[in-house]
Amino acid sequence: MNSIQIQIPSLSENIRIVESFIDNAKEKFSLNDDIYGNIMIAVTESVNNAIVHGNRKDSRKNVTLQLKVDDNILNFTITDEGEGFNFNQLPDPTSPENLDKPGGRGIFLMKHLCDEVSFQDEGRAVILTFYLN
Template sequence: MDTIQIQIPSLSENIRIVESFIDNAKEKFELNDDIYGNIMIAVTESVNNAIIHGNKLSKDKNVSLRLKVDDNTLRFTVQDEGPGFDYNDLPDPTAPENLDKPGGRGIFLMKNLCDEVKFEDDGRAVILSFYLH
């Protein structure tokens, strides 16, 4: 089982570090373009949420990103140092009253791009799983 981990201060420009992390994973695990695209969008979205909503752009707080690979599954864990949130009480972005709202699509997107999305630690950690078929 392989595990790779990085930690970044909560600044939006650090998303490019996350992008190179994913590029390295693509090469190391020879990911095809379809799964790579889904991973890139879902993981950067998740890290962005952690930076903005979790850590409130506080550069004194870090976001950690861990990738675990086992049994043909890639598991990305994104963890922030914020207060957490109630992930069971999210507005449905596809509901007519929410269609014009700019936010609220991130988690919906992640659930559509990943094979599995799990929240832990009161919403401070999200685990995005991708099955390698």
């Protein structure tokens, strides 16, 4: 199993570092463009959620991004140092009463782009899983 990890302070501009991390993973693991696009959107969205919602943009708190590759399965784990949240009570952004609300789209998007999305540690960690074939 291969594993790489970075840790960034909770500043929105650090999304650039996450993009570089994903670019490096694309090269290292020869990811095709289709899955690369899905990974880029889902992982940057998740890290942004961790920065904004999890750590409340507190630059003293970090977001950790870890990639584990095992038997054609990519697992990205994004962890924040926030209070967590109830991931079982997320509003559906596609229901009519929520269409105009800005929140709730990120996780909805992740679930469409990833093969699996799971939460751990009371919502402080999200695992985005992609199958390579």
